[in-house]
Amino acid sequence: MRDGHNKVYKSFSDIIEGKEGRFRETLLGKRVDYSGRSVIVVGPSFSLHRCGLPREIAIELFHTFIIRGLIRQHVASNIGVAKKDFSLGGGYRLPPPEIRDIVDAPPLPALSFSPQRDKILFLKRRALPLLSELAKPEEKLAGIRIDGKCNTRSRM
Numbered sequence: 001m002r003d004g005h006n007k008v009y010k011s012f013s014d015i016i017e018g019k020e021g022r023f024r025e026t027l028l029g030k031r032v033d034y035s036g037r038s039v040i041v042v043g044p045s046f047s048l049h050r051c052g053l054p055r056e057i058a059i060e061l062f063h064t065f066i067i068r069g070l071i072r073q074h075v076a077s078n079i080g081v082a083k084k085d086f087s088l089g090g091g092y093r094l095p096p097p098e099i100r101d102i103v104d105a106p107p108l109p110a111l112s113f114s115p116q117r118d119k120i121l122f123l124k125r126r127a128l129p130l131l132s133e134l135a136k137p138e139e140k141l142a143g144i145r146i147d148g149k150c151n152t153r154s155r156m
Contacts, residue, residue, distance in 0.1 A: 070098060 002008055015021065059066060067082040075098045076082035 073098065 067076075067079060070076040070082040071078070
């Protein structure tokens with residue numbers, strides 16, 4: 001049978017079966033993409049070497065570090081309590097101040113103590129080489145020549 005637009009009617013079994021069926025399309029578990037490729041943005045207030053990532057994705061990506069920070073700050077006594085405090089739920093609510101402080105804190109340099117605790121080794125994190133150090137003199141892109149050293153502060 002066809003409708004007024006000459007479109008074939010689907011039977012109930014056609015609606016629920018297959019890849020595009022109701023069960024696989026909407027009712028079964030969904031995979032969540034935390035890569036953030038579609039939401040990493042460059043804002044007008046940012047420098048050329050900076051980009052922004054939504055806070056909720058950053059929290060999801062770094063939740064193990066946040067849980068460790070909650071335990072270190074004595075907000076939570078163990079991992080189970082920290083996970084319960086950490087669960088944000090859906091929506092766009094801001095996280096509690098304890099989690100915000102951990103996410104917004106600058107990364108600490110690595111410290112290593114000797115077994116006798118008399119010497120401290122300060123390990124500076126290895127920085128990526130500057131883009132200008134790796135850039136070729138010029139690249140041709142769609143007829144436009146771009147100097148590789150035009151953005152000297154950016155890192156890969």
